[in-house]
Amino acid sequence: MLQNEKLDELAARCGEWLKGTGPESDIVISSRIRLARNLGDFPFIRRCTPEDRQAIERTVSSRMEKLEGWEDVRYVNVAEVSELDRQFLVERQLISRELADAEGARAVAIDPSEQFSVMINEEDHLRLQVMHSGLDLTKAWDQINHLDDLLEGVINYAVHPKYGYLTACPTNVGTGLRVSVMMHLPALVITHQIDKVFRSLQKISVTVRGLYGEGSQFTGDFYQVSNQITLGKSEQELVEQVGEVVPVLIDYERRARQFLIDQSEQDLHDDVSRALGILCTAKKISSDETMHYLSKVRMGVNLGLIDSVPVKKINELFIHTQPGHLQKLHGRLLSSSDRNVQRASYLHDHLTQ
Amino acid sequence: MKCQHCEKPATFHITELIEPDGPKVLHLCEEHARGFLSQEAPTPMASVASALAKQLKLGQTKEELAELDRKACPVCGITFYEFRNAGRLGCPYDYTHFQKDLEPLLSNIHDSLEHQGKRPKRAAPSADRQAQAIQLRREMDEAVEREDYERASEVRDLLRDLETGDADPSDSSSTEEG
Ligand SMILES: [Zn+2]
Numbered sequence: 379m380l381q382n383e384k385l386d387e388l389a390a391r392c393g394e395w396l397k398g399t400g401p402e403s404d405i406v407i408s409s410r411i412r413l414a415r416n417l418g419d420f421p422f423i424r425r426c427t428p429e430d431r432q433a434i435e436r437t438v439s440s441r442m443e444k445l446e447g448w449e450d451v452r453y454v455n456v457a458e459v460s461e462l463d464r465q466f467l468v469e470r471q472l473i474s475r476e477l478a479d480a481e482g483a484r485a486v487a488i489d490p491s492e493q494f495s496v497m498i499n500e501e502d503h504l505r506l507q508v509m510h511s512g513l514d515l516t517k518a519w520d521q522i523n524h525l526d527d528l529l530e531g532v533i534n535y536a537v538h539p540k541y542g543y544l545t546a547c548p549t550n551v552g553t554g555l556r557v558s559v560m561m562h563l564p565a566l567v568i569t570h571q572i573d574k575v576f577r578s579l580q581k582i583s584v585t586v587r588g589l590y591g592e593g594s595q596f597t598g599d600f601y602q603v604s605n606q607i608t609l610g611k612s613e614q615e616l617v618e619q620v621g622e623v624v625p626v627l628i629d630y631e632r633r634a635r636q637f638l639i640d641q642s643e644q645d646l647h648d649d650v651s652r653a654l655g656i657l658c659t660a661k662k663i664s665s666d667e668t669m670h671y672l673s674k675v676r677m678g679v680n681l682g683l684i685d686s687v688p689v690k691k692i693n694e695l696f697i698h699t700q701p702g703h704l705q706k707l708h709g710r711l712l713s714s715s716d717r718n719v720q721r722a723s724y725l726h727d728h729l730t731q
Numbered sequence: 732m733k734c735q736h737c738e739k740p741a742t743f744h745i746t747e748l749i750e751p752d753g754p755k756v757l758h759l760c761e762e763h764a765r766g767f768l769s770q771e772a773p774t775p776m777a778s779v780a781s782a783l784a785k786q787l788k789l790g791q792t793k794e795e796l797a798e799l800d801r802k803a804c805p806v807c808g809i810t811f812y813e814f815r816n817a818g819r820l821g822c823p824y825d826y827t828h829f830q831k832d833l834e835p836l837l838s839n840i841h842d843s844l845e846h847q848g849k850r851p852k853r854a855a856p857s858a859d860r861q862a863q864a865i866q867l868r869r870e871m872d873e874a875v876e877r878e879d880y881e882r883a884s885e886v887r888d889l890l891r892d893l894e895t896g897d898a899d900p901s902d903s904s905s906t907e908e909g
């Protein structure tokens with residue numbers, strides 16, 4: 379493992395899940411699976427002394443160190459890096475806000491392609507996460523299952539004969555598995571159809587939530603679909619449960635987009651073009667506004683109404699214009715109003731080349 | 732139809748699927764719908780609290796609950812009251828110690844009590860052995876604190892024996908080692 383490597387090089391890059399490729403990537407941003415795991419012979423985080431937390435962090439890191447194929451895995455001691463670096467890792471979805479804000483020994487191991495990360499000392503001792511661009515749950519499950527096998531070979535997990543993997547919160551017990559598919563559904567929002575969609579999902583035990591961005595800043599167009607329960611069904615069944623809902627939502631969104639085109643292609647074209655215009659020419663722009671217009675542009679590109687910007691670029695801009703990334707790319711801390719100026723100039727440079 | 736929170740027309744009819752009592756429909760204007768959807772996913776505390784509320788409705792009396800609240804885990808010391816407030820347990824042994832009290836809760840949340848998924852390939856240490864390890868660790872910390880380094884190193888050895896693992900008589904299921 380690479381210890382506490384500088385994160386600056388990561389900032390300029392684009393992680394695997396932002397590529398904008400993969401099945402259904404016009405509507406599905408990313409597929410993510412996480413597993414919650416705990417070490418058997420330590421209390422859960424809530425009852426850990428600072429010494430316990432340190433011992434957990436050291437135990438896990440020294441064992442991961444010996445794993446085959448982990449030479450290039452980056453190990454970041456979250457407690458030791460700057461506030462800005464933590465913010466950056468949150469925006470990149472490599473760590474949770476909870477881990478960033480926690481106290482005491484905590485860390486994250488990140489693979490070079492940013493497909494997986496392992497958080498240490500989050501709500502559970504370990505949180506494994508695999509993330510892919512587009513809809514690719516089977517691949518994500520295979521990968522995280524393998525990662526889990528690898529870790530359980532060197533770590534004694536807390537397991538109960540009846541309840542399976544034990545977690546700090548009973549809402550995660552059993553498989554410890556949470557599948558989350560992030561979807562971009564602007565046409566359903568514009569056409570006020572999103573309610574219909576929710577109603578159609580009533581009987582299925584998945585949760586749909588709107589969220590995105592800094593903390594969980596909401597822009598109206600991004601929704602996350604995840605499984606609700608973790609106990610009593612196999613991992614494959616839980617993955618399938620979410621996997622079955624997603625195509626339904628994709629279908630609704632595609633129909634809504636078609637509807638918008640049929641009804642008033644010119645209006646839609648005008649709307650997305652203006653959004654691009656604002657992003658290209660603004661001199662000051664907030665994070666919220668940026669998200670709002672980028673969402674429109676993304677749909678415009680996917681509908682072939684805008685052909686000057688690749689989707690990958692837009693996905694990147696969603697992340698790179700957030701406060702942590704902006705400051706890292708700029709190389710120093712910026713006030714909120716300086717950020718708005720910097721953001722506008724960054725957008726201009728990257729959308730008009 | 733008007734928004735549930737203001738005078739504007741309700742254009743969003745959101746079906747909330749996470750309620751323990753089943754789906755709940757909310758009628759909201761766009762602004763309030765945005766506010767609603769931007770909320771974090773329900774906290775563990777909220778889901779545990781609502782599952783417990785349901786338990787209470789199903790016949791557990793206030794007195795019974797008060798008595799349960801005082802119950803504490805012998806390994807980590809967490810009381811049921813503390814768990815109920817934080818939504819988080821104190822140690823893996825809690826699932827054994829509070830088993831009877833947690834089961835209605837688990838069944839409210841998951842509609843199931845039996846894990847059906849994967850299990851570690853090698854046999855995990857028993858709950859008792861894990862509890863023992865947690866207690867020894869605590870004892871070691873205490874010994875260090877009162878500068879009794881002799882005792883601390885004794886306990887450290889005991890912990891290491893427990894970790895390397897062949898000495899668990901209760902665990903006869905482990906056939907392969909290493
Ligand atoms: Zn309202």
Ligand SMILES: [Zn+2]
Pocket residue numbers: 804805806807808809821822823824825
């Ligand atoms: Zn306990």
